[in-house]
Amino acid sequence: MDFEYARKGLAQQPFSVLVGARLVSFGDGEAVIEIDARDDLRQQNGYLHGGVVSYAADNTLTFAAGSVLGPALLTAGFTIDYVRPADGTTLRAEAKVVQSSKSRATCRCEIYSDGELCAVAQGTAVRR
Template identity: 90%
Template sequence: MNFEDARKGLESQPFSVLVGARLVAFGDGEAVIEIDARDDLRQQNGYLHGGVLAYAADNTLTFAAGSVLGPSLLTAGFTIDYVRPAGGNTLRAEARVVQSSGSRATCRCDVYSDGELCAVAQGTAVRRADKRE
């Protein structure tokens, strides 16, 4: 899968469109997704909601895995640790494959808010068993 196909894949996800996610890098076991901070994505204290950070980590992990395994993937699971509140203007999730074999890839993702690390995640993506599109 190339960058353009991956970008179209992201744009076909209604939730990704809702949060305004954009794929800015993809390939060779890596992916980067950015989201502009908006007031409707913030929680009561003015920081980006943890769910937005989790979405960014989850989706970016899976796109990184897709760069080595292909497009028919699902997240098998992931964990996230919030390091500091995300109060900036741009959220950037950077993921890379740590290990892959056959139909499974384990990835790490660092999530930044205006260049400051705000979350660290690790997850696994697997090829889908069914071929529904």
């Protein structure tokens, strides 16, 4: 699966379109997704909603896995730890495969808000 195929796959996900996600980098066990912060993605204290941060981790983990396993994947599970509020203008999730087999890949993801680490996640994707 190449970058253009992966980019088109992201564009076919209605929720990804809704939040304005864009695939910035893809391949060799890695993926990067960015989202511009908008007021309608924030919670009551002005920070990006944790669900948006969580979405970024989930999708980026799965795209990283897809770079080694192919496109027919589902997230099997993931955990996330929020280390500071996401209050910048751009959210950037960077994921990398740490282990993979023929049907499963485990990945780590760091999520940044304007270059400041705001969350870390780990997850597994499996072939459908």
